[in-house]
Amino acid sequence: MARYAMAIDLEACVGCAACAVACVTENQVPPGVTRLWIREIEEEGPSRPQVEFRPEQCYHCENPPCVPVCPTGATYQRQDGLVLLNPTKCIACGACVVACPYDSRFLHPDGHVDKCTFCAHRLEAGRDPACVETCPTGARVFGDLEDEEGRLRAALASARRVDVRKPHLGTEPRLFYLNAPRATGLGGEE
Amino acid sequence: MKLKRRTFIQLAAATLGAFGLRAEAKPFFLERRRPWYRGEVTTLPSTCDQCFWKCSILVRVEGGRVRKLEGHPENPRTRGRLCPRGQGGLGQLYDPDRLKYPLLRTGERGEGKFKKASWEEALDFIAERMLALKERYGPETIAFFTHGGGESWFSEYLAAAWGSPNVAKPAVSVCVAPRETASQWTFGRPVGGHAPVDWTNARYIVLIGHHIGEDTHNTQLQDFAQALRRGAKLVVVDPRLSTAAAKAHRWLAIKPGTDLALLLAWIHVLIKEDLYDADYVARYTTGFEALRAHVEPFTPEWAAEITEIPADTIRQVARELGAHRPRAVLPPSRHTVWYGDDTQRMRALFILNALLGNYGREGGFYLAKAPYLEKYPHPPFPLEPAAGGCGGASAGKEEVPEGFRPRADKGKFFAKSTAIQELIEPMLTGEPYPIKGLFAYGTNLFAAIPNVPRTKKALEALELFVAVDVLPQEYTLWADVVLPDATYLERYDDLIAIAYKDPLIQLRQPAVEPLWEARPAWWIARELGIRLGLSRFFPWKDVEEYLEARLSAIGQSLEALKEKGFIQQRGRPWLSSWERWRQNPFKTPSGKIELYSETFAEAGLDPLPRYTPHPEPPPGHYRLLYGRSPVHSFSKTQNNWILLEMDPENEVWIHPDEAERLGVETGQYVWLENPDGVREGPVRVWVTRRIRRDCVYLVHGFGHRAPGLRLARGRGASDTALQTRYDLDPISGGAGLRNNFVRLVPGAPRPQHPPIGRLARERRL
Known part of the structure; x- marks a missing residue:
């Protein structure tokens, strides 16, 4: 069974938001809400300011806090690791929105919660998620974590460092940030 | 910390009260909209027009x-990837604020009062006025300003058939003119629209004010990322820690306006320390001895005083350049109209590249070639105006055919192309002859030409002003007739020729019918041409017939191109391949790379680049620097909700020490005021160490005032409005914009905008 995951090389990312725009059109995300956004973090560096452009979205955690809190079973985790949501079962109670430590979920105006799906519908057709396909710098890599010969494992193996957000929470995000500009890892709140 | 596409994420979590919405009881059986990809999807190839890069795209159409x-995925310049602007093109196509019908002005110029007209009425009105003006003043009294994909139908076709030499594009004299002119008179070749830099093979890259990453020119950005991934070293020279500088191994925070001194010092070190490519110089260049003598005094110590970059650093970078040659390269940026001596600065940059022996070599510059194409066999136009373009005509003597007057810009430039800002004065003064009519296609005059008050006065003096655009941009309020253009997803354009390693011909074709009463540029030009008595130049009945004729002349067919989207031909990118054919790529007067320019000397210009100091900001003022947002193209995309949400306003960057002195903080709003009394804003302050203390920075393209742009209006400040002055580059005709200064005036009110999400609700995809 595949275990889907993504990596984003922060050394390559210029924060252009091509991924975020592709996500809007691919998934018809309505105005005012978002599945994918860019955080630009500016910190003092050793000789000059350091800038991290960090795309953020649902991390499809190995231990997703959003799943157990869902009272209707609308939010679920697939065998291949994708954390998805069945909108027809969702009662928009907002429990998962609160439970997500990454603020990755939002209330869709159609009356259900929504978030990144890793473009599950494109995976069916053997295509990369829309954000990965379009990324002009090639910063995003998508693949199967179980596939030792695959491009995802290769990207992880060749990275100078690999980080996930809020590792202390034990959520085990399946979106890895590679080569954070700060020597000690991700900038911002971590 | 900045968030693109906004802080509502936190808000959602913090104010779960918002979920009270849910109390409106969503029925559990609420019908979901079927996603587009579950429907019947058809795909056709076309060419993007969100910027000038002309990426090959696949358009997915459903319902x-x-x-x-x-x-x-198959186009070698696009490779299946698109930038944010390209991805977001449908936000423009389905923008309900678009111009929908032809309009005739009923109020004062600028007032915005129009009545709806039929195409027939509007075109007849224009033709009648144009012919009357021609009768009185001659055809050259009509100027044509153009920008964007459909422009060629006016700048290269209608204007040529009509016979006016006054055709100009902001893409030249407010953008690339200096680099094109410098390249022409150094290498005998233009840079062209797609800077022919072999990024991926470069080992050492020095960028000077080059905003890659903030400009998202697709191929270039892909190649840049690839170069870094392959371990190329990157040095960025910029008063601001740009996105590119954030990725650089070295950031040289140069004092603005002193780049030429830095370049001369680098040339000095390369020659002094014998680091240049002597074989290359001997074989391909002329004027080396004169250059050597010329740069003798320009030591790193001399340049350090001027540039505020330590002499050791200057020397070190020169040595590293030398060590990595010929795979060391200094790519030219596009927007090079900075200080008025810009052709000379770009000459210095090209001379430096030549000393590294990288021109025509891997890891340096490839020799771009335009594709082979035939013109449509129309009768010869009376005139071939030299509008230029990103890669257009940049050098050469101007020949004025019998019975025509030369163009009305000052006409003393070395570039063959026309300087758009120099055509404003003749509208006001009638010198050298009156320009009484203006036809503007997609050219947002108030965001593209410096000295906006003068432009407004000039528009008031016109007897005919026609605006063709997709959006009701502010300048259209001044027009007598406003014509709604079809977007690039609704129209054909002329064949798109792209000079590349292996050149390309691309097609732009409609994916859907034009909305409302919008019409494609080719149709407007043809209909107008016929009414102007120029039918003989428009023997084709529609654009497909025109395209078919051009394609069949080179053994291709429109049908095949409609399927495939592009045609690739063989190029000759390297010097070695030219030599194999015993041909010389250097089309200079000497047939060599001209380090020293005899032609410049004869014209009384510096034959070798020389540094001259530029004005300093007056007390209390900062130099106004400006640049790009990765999600916006100039001033054309701010009303596109998808892109606006990603970057909804520009901010004025200022150094923390200066901010403290002025008592302003990040998030506060200020006015920007220039010494001519122009006030812009309110604009949000961004306090950052990423900029020097002597300058401030704004992203270009914001500060819209047109009431019809319901999303874009009132957001941020316009850099162009603050650029009331410019320094004319006497060689290229470029308008140097960076000797404009501003001060921050605190106390501006925070603009009260409803959330974009609410404003754009009806624009949902």
Whole structure:
């Protein structure tokens, strides 16, 4: 069974938001809400300011806090690791929105919660998620974590460092940030 | 910390009260909209027009609507990827604020009062006025300003058939003119629209004010990322820690306006320390001895005083350049109209590249070639105006055919192309002859030409002003007639020729019918041409017939191109391949790379680049620097909700020490005021160590005032409005914009905008 995951090389990312725009059109995300956004973090560096452009979205955690809190079973985790949501079962109670430590979920105006799906519908057709396909710098890599010969494992193996957000929470995000500009890892709140 | 596409994420979590919405009881059986990709999707290839890069795209259409745009996976310049602007093209196509019908002005110029007209009425009105003006003043009294994909139908076709030499594009004299002119008189070749830099093979890259990453020119950005991934070293020279500088191994925070001194010092070290490519110089260049003598005094110590970059650093970078040659390169940026001596600065940059022996070599510059194409066999036009373009005509003597007057810009430039800002004065003064009519296609005059008050006065003096655009941009309020253009997803354009390693011909074709009463540029030009008595130049009945004729002349067919989207031909990118054919790529007067320019000397210009100091900001003022947002193209995309949400306003960057002195903080709003009394804003302050203390920075393209742009209006400040002065580059005709200064005036009110999400609700995809 595949275990889907993504990596984003922060050394390559210029924060252009091509991924975020592709996500809007691919998934018809309505105005005012978002599945994918860019955080630009500016910190003092050793000789000059350091800038991290960090795309953020649902991390499809190995231990997703959003799943157990869902009272209707609308939010679920697939065998291949994708954390998805069945909108027809969702009662928009907002429990998962609160439970997500990454603020990755939002209330869709159609009356259900929504978030990144890793473009599950494109995976069916053997295509990369829309954000990965379009990324002009090639910063995003998508693949199967179980596939030792695959491009995802290769990207992880060749990275100078690999980080996930809020590792202390034990959520085990399946979106890895590679080569954070700060020597000690991700900038911002971590 | 900045968030693109906004802080509502936190808000959602913090104010779960918002979920009270849910109390409106969503029925559990609420019908979901079927996603577009579950429907019947058809795909056709076309060419993007969100900027001038002309990426090959796949357009996905479902239910009669364009749903998704993707990079063409087979096109060698696109490689299946697209930038944010390209991805977001449908936000413009379905913008309810678009111009929908032809309009005739009923109020004062600028007042914005119009009545709806039929195409027939509007075109007859224009033709009648144009012919009357021609009668009185001659055809050259009509100027044509153009920008964007459909422009060629006016700048290269209608204007040529009509016989006016006054055709100009902001893409030249407010953008690339200096680099094109410098390249022409150094290498005998233009840079062209797609800077022919072999990024991926470069080992050492020095960028000077080059905003890659903030400009998202697709191929270039892909190649840049690839170069860094392959371990190329990157040095960025910029008063601001740009996105590119954030990725650089070295950031040289140069004092603005002193780049030429730095370049001369680098040339000095390369020659002094014998680091240049002597074989290359001997074989391909002329004027080396004169250059050597010329740069003798320009030591790193001399340059350090001027540039505020330590002499050791200057020397070190020169040595590293030398060590990595010929795979060391200094790519030219596009927007090079900075200080008025810009052709000379760009000459210095090209001379430096030549000393590294990288021109025509891997890891340096490739020799771009335009594709072979035939013109449509129309009768010869009376005139071939030299509008230029990103890669257009940049050098050469101007020949004025019998019975025509030369163009009305000052006409003393070395560039063959026309300087757009120099055509404003003749509208006001009638010198050298009156320009009484203006036809503007997609050219947002108030965001593209410096000295906006003068432009407004000039527009008031016109007897005919026609604006063709997709959006009701502010300048259209001044027009007598406003014509709604079809967007690039609704129209054909002329064949798109792209100079590349292996050159390309691309097609732009409609994916859907034009909305409302919008019409494609080719149709407007042809209909107008016929009414102007120029039918003989428009023997084709529609654009497909025109395209078919051009394609069949080179053994291709429109049908095949409609399927495939592009045609690739063989190029000759390297010097070695030219030599194999015993041909010389250097089309200079000497047939060599001209380090020293005899032609410049004869014209009384510096034959070798020389540094001259530029004005300093007056007390209390900062130099106004400006640049790009990765999600916006100039001033054309701010009303596109998808892109606006990603970057909804520009901010004025200022150094923390200066901010403290002025008592302003990040998030506060200020006015920007220039010494001519122009006030812009309110604009949000961004306090950052990423900029020097002597300058401030704004992203270009914001500060819209047009009431019809319901999303874009009132957001941020316009850099162009603050650029009331410019320094004319006497060689290229470029308008140097960076000797404009501003001060921050605190106390501006925070603009009260409803959330974009609410404003754009009806624009949902």
